[in-house]
Structure formats: C-alpha cells, structure tokens
Amino acid sequence: MIVWKEAILAEFVLENNLGFAVNSLLDLPEKIAEISEEDYNKMITNVQKMGNKIRSGYFLSESLKKLKTFLRRINNEI
Numbered sequence: 606m607i608v609w610k611e612a613i614l615a616e617f618v619l620e621n622n623l624g625f626a627v628n629s630l631l632d633l634p635e636k637i638a639e640i641s642e643e644d645y646n647k648m649i650t651n652v653q654k655m656g657n658k659i660r661s662g663y664f665l666s667e668s669l670k671k672l673k674t675f676l677r678r679i680n681n682e683i
Contacts, residue, residue, distance in 0.1 A: 606652065607633070622651045 606624030608615045615626040627636055640648075658664065 606648075607636075621655060622648060623655060624648055624652070 606618050608618050608624065608626050610626040610628050612626070618624050619626060625636055625640070627633060
C-alpha cells in the first residue's frame with residue numbers, strides 16, 4: 606500500500622508493515638527503489654493477513670467485545 610504521509614491511515618500502514626508513506630507521488634520512484642525484494646514480500650504477506658482479518662470481521666468482533674466490556678463496567682457503576 607502506498608499512502609500519503611499525512612493520511613490518517615499512514616500510521617496504521619507503517620505500524621503493520623503493509624506498505625509505505627510518501628509526501629508526494631514524485632517520491633515514488635526513489636521509495637520503490639529502496640525496497641528490497643524481502644521487504645516487499647513481507648509487505649505482501651502482511652497485506653494478505655490483514656485482508657483476511659478484515660474480511661472475517663476480526664476488527665468488528667474486537668470492537669464489539671470492547672464495547673460489551675465497557676457497558677458492563679458502566680452498568681456496575683450505576
């Protein structure tokens with residue numbers, strides 16, 4: 606994945622090694638040249654794993670679990 610450095614998703618992409626962030630599209634040739642085949646293959650693997658998590662509803666499930674825990678805590682305080 607290629608994202609703008611100022612995009613909200615930039616931190617997520619970088620933290621999960623899904624791709625890289627650039628200031629400008631003009632930076633692409635240099636950035637692409639810097640990536641080794643090993644790094645590229647790791648990114649591809651990470652993107653595939655993340656895609657599976659998204660498609661399977663992993664993030665929705667985790668969010669609902671956190672909401673459930675939060676609501677239980679709120680109910681116990683009332």
